[in-house]
Amino acid sequence: MLEDAPPRLTYTFHVEGQDFATAGEVSSKIRRILQQLGVHPDTIRRTSVAAYEAEMNVVIHAYRADVTLETDDRTITITVKDEGPGIPDIEQAMQPGFSTAPEEIREMGFGAGMGLANMDRCADRLEIESVVGQGTTVRMVFNNTG
Amino acid sequence: MGTGGLPAELRPQAGAFRTDGAVQSHPMRLKEIAKLLDAEVLTRNADLDREVEYAGASDLMSDVLAFTRPGSVLLTGLQSIQVVRTAEMLDLKAIVFVRGKRPDANTVALAEEMGLPLFVSRYPLYEACGILYEAGLPGSLGTAEDHGWDHLMNNRAVRAAEGALE
Numbered sequence: 001m002l003e004d005a006p007p008r009l010t011y012t013f014h015v016e017g018q019d020f021a022t023a024g025e026v027s028s029k030i031r032r033i034l035q036q037l038g039v040h041p042d043t044i045r046r047t048s049v050a051a052y053e054a055e056m057n058v059v060i061h062a063y064r065a066d067v068t069l070e071t072d073d074r075t076i077t078i079t080v081k082d083e084g085p086g087i088p089d090i091e092q093a094m095q096p097g098f099s100t101a102p103e104e105i106r107e108m109g110f111g112a113g114m115g116l117a118n119m120d121r122c123a124d125r126l127e128i129e130s131v132v133g134q135g136t137t138v139r140m141v142f143n144n145t146g
Numbered sequence: 147m148g149t150g151g152l153p154a155e156l157r158p159q160a161g162a163f164r165t166d167g168a169v170q171s172h173p174m175r176l177k178e179i180a181k182l183l184d185a186e187v188l189t190r191n192a193d194l195d196r197e198v199e200y201a202g203a204s205d206l207m208s209d210v211l212a213f214t215r216p217g218s219v220l221l222t223g224l225q226s227i228q229v230v231r232t233a234e235m236l237d238l239k240a241i242v243f244v245r246g247k248r249p250d251a252n253t254v255a256l257a258e259e260m261g262l263p264l265f266v267s268r269y270p271l272y273e274a275c276g277i278l279y280e281a282g283l284p285g286s287l288g289t290a291e292d293h294g295w296d297h298l299m300n301n302r303a304v305r306a307a308e309g310a311l312e
Contacts, residue, residue: 024227024234028234041237045216048236049235049236051235052235108224109205109206109226110207112208112209115208
């Protein structure tokens, strides 16, 4: 008899742009799911931080986004597909310190230009596709190795 | 503030502060931190025996997310609910709001829900940090190099420079 393939779980969440009161709730849900799945705490921490940075980016810059969490026994994939202004120059946006966030976002402690660079540092793989005037898709893959 | 009058368990330990990046931690209970900072507990059912290994201070959550070690207490002058969310993602042990500034009820409720103790201290940020540092609690945020950022930043700076020269 063939061994059962490990279950591949998929969850989808919605994030609204400019909704600062609930910003972080999706990352919190993702975090709790990973805890229930028994993922290594170090991997949960990296994944949570990167998901939260991505979620804040949507709230700050985009109109809305769907966030998809996919897990199997080896990897965790988070895909954030937003409708928004898009990123004209991804390489420039990746630079630590580069930011287009308005002043009121900076007063909340965000918009320092560390988000994408921190996501890059936390994730084992980061892919960004963006079309100006349509939106941005960020895909992050985390190896569940602890 | 000198440390001569502090109880023995709160005095600095030799070797707690090192500049070579190899931080030797000196765990401290939340109740000791609250006592040192003359801080009030804002959350119900806070576990004051919880130990922290490091302390960090910033009003910039972007930096906290990028540089903070696990097992840390965060001191901040920012009252936004995002401070509590940031603490959740990083497994921070507690938050101390400085200069007597209190977060709103929603922020306290969220922290209680996630079992994160919140404190408010009358000390300004610099003094509050100084008191904990002097008592032997090492820094949490570290430098970019400590967190492997120098490589990333150098790469990006080089690529940016190359792009600019083309």
